[in-house]
Amino acid sequence: MKILTFDIEDWFHILNHSTTRTESDWGRYPSRIHGNVSRILDLLDETGQKSTFFCLGWVGRRFPEVIRDIADRGHEIGTHSFSHQLVFEQSPSEFAEDLRLSIDTLSDIIGKPIRSYRAPGFSVKKDDVWVFEELISAGIEVDCSVFPASRAHGGFPEFGAGYPAMIHTPSGSIKEFPMNTAWVLGKPLVFSGGGYFRLIPYNVLTALIKRSPYVMTYFHPRDFDPEQPVIQDLSAMRKWKTYYGLRTSERKLRRLVVEHDFMSLSEAEALMDWDGVARVNFGLAAPVYT
Numbered sequence: 001m002k003i004l005t006f007d008i009e010d011w012f013h014i015l016n017h018s019t020t021r022t023e024s025d026w027g028r029y030p031s032r033i034h035g036n037v038s039r040i041l042d043l044l045d046e047t048g049q050k051s052t053f054f055c056l057g058w059v060g061r062r063f064p065e066v067i068r069d070i071a072d073r074g075h076e077i078g079t080h081s082f083s084h085q086l087v088f089e090q091s092p093s094e095f096a097e098d099l100r101l102s103i104d105t106l107s108d109i110i111g112k113p114i115r116s117y118r119a120p121g122f123s124v125k126k127d128d129v130w131v132f133e134e135l136i137s138a139g140i141e142v143d144c145s146v147f148p149a150s151r152a153h154g155g156f157p158e159f160g161a162g163y164p165a166m167i168h169t170p171s172g173s174i175k176e177f178p179m180n181t182a183w184v185l186g187k188p189l190v191f192s193g194g195g196y197f198r199l200i201p202y203n204v205l206t207a208l209i210k211r212s213p214y215v216m217t218y219f220h221p222r223d224f225d226p227e228q229p230v231i232q233d234l235s236a237m238r239k240w241k242t243y244y245g246l247r248t249s250e251r252k253l254r255r256l257v258v259e260h261d262f263m264s265l266s267e268a269e270a271l272m273d274w275d276g277v278a279r280v281n282f283g284l285a286a287p288v289y290t
Contacts, residue, residue: 004262008055011222036221052265057082057102078116119145121153133171146178165278193218198245
């Protein structure tokens with residue numbers, strides 16, 4: 001099972017950086033969302049591939065035609081929050097209001113309910129499991145926020161294996177499609193999206209995909225835009241991670257979707273035997289995995 005997803009945000013939506021943190025900061029940068037999203041949609045049209053797009057509500061409010069174009073071309077729309085803030089920096093009430101605004105904005109544009117969610121930066125940590133109750137309360141049925149390894153924006157290595165699971169809370173249950181990992185030198189390695197995709201050589205990437213029974217991808221429009229401006233006050237390491245591999249990434253993506261069979265999130269959800277997956281119970285003194 002290989003799932004193709006994109007996180008729809010603009011090139012300047014870089015997390016945990018002082019000059020790209022808030023909506024007031026974003027006004028200083030020119031948008032490149034139209035051309036970058038069209039590039040992805042055209043590639044998917046040419047290869048006959050359907051995908052799931054986790055869209056910022058902020059993008060929907062400013063550029064509803066972008067969201068409408070994604071939906072009109074037959075792709076699934078989920079939410080990536082409204083204002084692209086790290087979950088672990090939000091209170092439950094702030095998170096709930098941001099989520100409600102994103103759902104309302106996107107559903108009004110496409111005329112359909114929003115059923116799926118991915119947190120900005122996969123920023124749900126072990127102390128933030130209240131998020132799943134808020135998602136359930138808002139009508140979200142499928143989550144893709146768990147990153148079952150350590151990372152700069154949090155990560156949730158305590159979640160366990162990177163395979164689909166049912167999360168149970170006092171408010172109800174939600175289906176979880178986490179990021180997948182491969183064990184390399186005794187450590188879990190994420191390889192199938194974002195900067196990892198751009199950094200890892202294609203032959204290594206495709207070998208890891210072939211040996212993985214479950215693959216969750218995630219890409220951003222900026223991952224395929226070699227002409228985007230450089231944010232000069234990023235650290236040297238952050239610049240390298242952000243801009244490495246941009247000139248070859250679109251060709252790499254095209255080869256990936258041609259050589260492997262991918263599906264959208266809703267297609268994967270329909271194929272899963274949800275009675276047979278792991279059950280993760282939150283709401284007790286500690287998570288219980290069965």
